Amino acid sequence: MFPGAVYVVLADSLLVLHVAFVAYVVLGLLAIYLGHFLNWSWVRNVWFRTTHLIAIGIVVVQSWLGVICPLTTWEMALRSRAGDASYEGSFIQHWLHAILYFSAPEWVFILSYSVFGGLVLLSWFIIRPR
Numbered sequence: 644m645f646p647g648a649v650y651v652v653l654a655d656s657l658l659v660l661h662v663a664f665v666a667y668v669v670l671g672l673l674a675i676y677l678g679h680f681l682n683w684s685w686v687r688n689v690w691f692r693t694t695h696l697i698a699i700g701i702v703v704v705q706s707w708l709g710v711i712c713p714l715t716t717w718e719m720a721l722r723s724r725a726g727d728a729s730y731e732g733s734f735i736q737h738w739l740h741a742i743l744y745f746s747a748p749e750w751v752f753i754l755s756y757s758v759f760g761g762l763v764l765l766s767w768f769i770i771r772p773r
Contacts (some may be wrong), residue, residue, distance in 0.1 A: 650725030657718040664698065664714070671695045680772040692772035696763055703760040705727055706753045 672695070678686030684693065721761060 647725040650721045654718045654721035654725065657721065661712070661714045661718065668695065668698050668702065668759075671678055671698075672759070672766065675763075675766045675770055687770065687773045689772040690768065692753075696767065699756075699760045699763045703756050706756045709749075 669693070674683070675686045675692070675695070677683075702712075
């Protein structure tokens with residue numbers, strides 16, 4: 644249907660979207676706590692806080708259920724259709740390993756996601772959205 648290069652571009656676009664999602668979740672929590680101390684009113688915006696909570700909630704539930712992120716699955720399928728190399732495991736595990744040479748059992752990632760999700764939930768009580 645598409646030439647292989649189109650599948651690679653689509654896969655790379657999904658990768659960029661995935662990185663943006665991870666950055667939103669991680670940097671969003673940092674912004675919430677930092678914004679509290681620096682009096683940034685936007686960190687209390689209910690739409691920002693709700694989407695942030697939902698985003699980490701999806702990650703936590705997926706990890707508890709042992710589900711690999713659909714963005715990862717879709718990206719790997721596109722790379723496979725392009726004849727490009729793909730990777731196994733979750734997006735976070737792959738890139739942590741590639742960037743930091745970090746490898747850990749699955750339970751470490753589940754615990755990390757859960758603790759991070761707990762910090763996001765806690766922020767709703769410490770730094771209330773308006």
